[in-house]
Amino acid sequence: MEGESADRPRNERRRGAVPLAPLRLPSRGQARGATEEVIARINAMISDKVLSPGDRLPAEISFARQLGVPRSAVSRAYAKLEAYGLIRTVPQSGTYLAGIESDALGALMYNVMNANFITVEADDIEHLYRFRAFLEESAALPLVRTATDEDLRALAETQEWVRTKILEQNGTIEDDLLFHLKIAELSGRPFFKSIQLFIAVPMVNVFRPIENSRRTEEMNERWRNSMREHDEIVAALMARDEDRVRQAIWTHCRNSVDFRSNMLRHGAP
Numbered sequence: 001m002e003g004e005s006a007d008r009p010r011n012e013r014r015r016g017a018v019p020l021a022p023l024r025l026p027s028r029g030q031a032r033g034a035t036e037e038v039i040a041r042i043n044a045m046i047s048d049k050v051l052s053p054g055d056r057l058p059a060e061i062s063f064a065r066q067l068g069v070p071r072s073a074v075s076r077a078y079a080k081l082e083a084y085g086l087i088r089t090v091p092q093s094g095t096y097l098a099g100i101e102s103d104a105l106g107a108l109m110y111n112v113m114n115a116n117f118i119t120v121e122a123d124d125i126e127h128l129y130r131f132r133a134f135l136e137e138s139a140a141l142p143l144v145r146t147a148t149d150e151d152l153r154a155l156a157e158t159q160e161w162v163r164t165k166i167l168e169q170n171g172t173i174e175d176d177l178l179f180h181l182k183i184a185e186l187s188g189r190p191f192f193k194s195i196q197l198f199i200a201v202p203m204v205n206v207f208r209p210i211e212n213s214r215r216t217e218e219m220n221e222r223w224r225n226s227m228r229e230h231d232e233i234v235a236a237l238m239a240r241d242e243d244r245v246r247q248a249i250w251t252h253c254r255n256s257v258d259f260r261s262n263m264l265r266h267g268a269p
Contacts (some may be wrong), residue, residue, distance in 0.1 A: 001185070005093070009190060025133050031156060033070040033073070034070060035073050036077075036082065036085060036113050037069060038063070038067060038076075038077035039109060039112060039113040042068055042077070042081075043106055043110060045266060046102055046106045046109070047106055049072070049102075050263070051097060052097070052102065053098065053099045053100055053105055054096060054097060054099045055097050056093075056094045057078070057087065057094070057095045057097065059094070059098065059118070059157065060074045060075055062216050070223055078095055080112060081109070081110060083194075084097075084108070084111055084112050084197055084198060085098060085190050085191070085194035086098050086100070086105065086108055086194070092118065103186060105209055109258040110174050111198070112198070120138055122263070125257055126261065127190045127197055128203060129253050129257045129260070130253060131198070131199060132180070132196065132199055133196055133249055133252070133253035135196060135251055136184070136249050137245075137249050137250070138192070139184050139187035139189070139192040140187075140233070140237065140245050141245060141246065142187065143183070143186055143237055143245075144240045144242050144245060145187075145240075146158065147186055147237065151186050152237055152238050154182070154186070155179075155186060155237065155250065156181050156234050156238075158179055158182040159227075159230050160180050160236055161178070161269075162175055162178055162179045162227070163227045163230075166227065167220075167224065167253070172204075172207070172208045172211040172212060173203065173204050173207045173211065174204045174208060177196075179230050180196055180200075183233075184196050207262070222255075222259045225255065226256070229251060229252040229255065230252070232247065232252075233249060233252065234250040235248075236248045
C-alpha cells in the first residue's frame with residue numbers, strides 16, 4: 001500500500017505497527033553476542049504473534065537500527081537461521097520465515113540461538129556420530145540411483161577441496177563438515193542439510209579450539225585416514241554400490257567416534 005514502509009513485515013502492515021518489546025533472553029549464565037540478540041528478538045516476535053510462519057522479516061538496515069545493533073549482526077543472524085532452514089531469502093523480494101508451525105519454529109530458533117553454548121561430553125560423541133551416520137546413510141543411499149555423474153563429480157571436487165584445506169592448510173573440523181553437507185545437499189532434501197548443521201555446530205565448537213591449539217602428529221594421521229575414508233564413500237557412490245556405501249559411511253563413523261572420544265577424555269593425542 002502506498003505510503004507504507006517496504007521494510008515492515010507484512011503482518012505488521014496488516015495489524016498496524018507493533019512496538020518492539022524488550023529483549024527476553026533466556027538465562028543461561030553466559031553473555032550473548034549481538035547475533036544471538038537478533039535471533040532472540042525474532043523468537044520473541046514469533047512468541048508475541050508479531051511474526052507468523054511465512055511472514056517477511058524486516059530488512060537488515062531497518063532491523064539493525066530498531067535493535068541498536070550493527071547491520072553485520074543482523075546479516076549473521078539471518079545467515080545462521082537460513083543455514084538451519086528456518087528462514088529463506090527470495091531474490092528481489094525479501095527474507096521470510098519458514099512455513100513451520102509457530103511453537104515448533106520458536107523451539108527450533110531457541111535451539112539455534114543456544115547452539116554455541118551446548119556442552120558435548122565424551123559419552124555424547126558416539127551418539128552424535130551415530131546419529132550423523134544414520135542421517136548420512138539415509139541421504140547417500142538414494143544417490144546410488146538418483147545422482148547424476150555430474151553430481152558425483154561435484155562431490156569428488158568438494159572432497160578434493162576439503163583434502164587440500166585440511167592436509168595442506170591446517171584446516172579443522174568445520175572444513176571436513178563441507179564434505180558431509182555436500183552429500184546432504186545432493187540428496188535434494190533440505191531437511192538432511194539442516195539437521196547435519198544443527199548437530200555439527202556444538203561438535204565444531206568443542207573440537208576446533210583443540211585442533212587449533214595443538215595439531216599433533218596423531219591428529220594429522222587421523223585426518224589422513226579420514227580423507228581416505230571420504231574417498232571410499234565417493235568411490236562407492238560412483239560404483240553405484242549400496243552395500244559399499246553403507247559400509248564406507250559406518251566405517252568412517254566408527255573411526256571418528258574412537259578418535260574424538262579419546263580426544264575429549266585425554267586431551268589432544
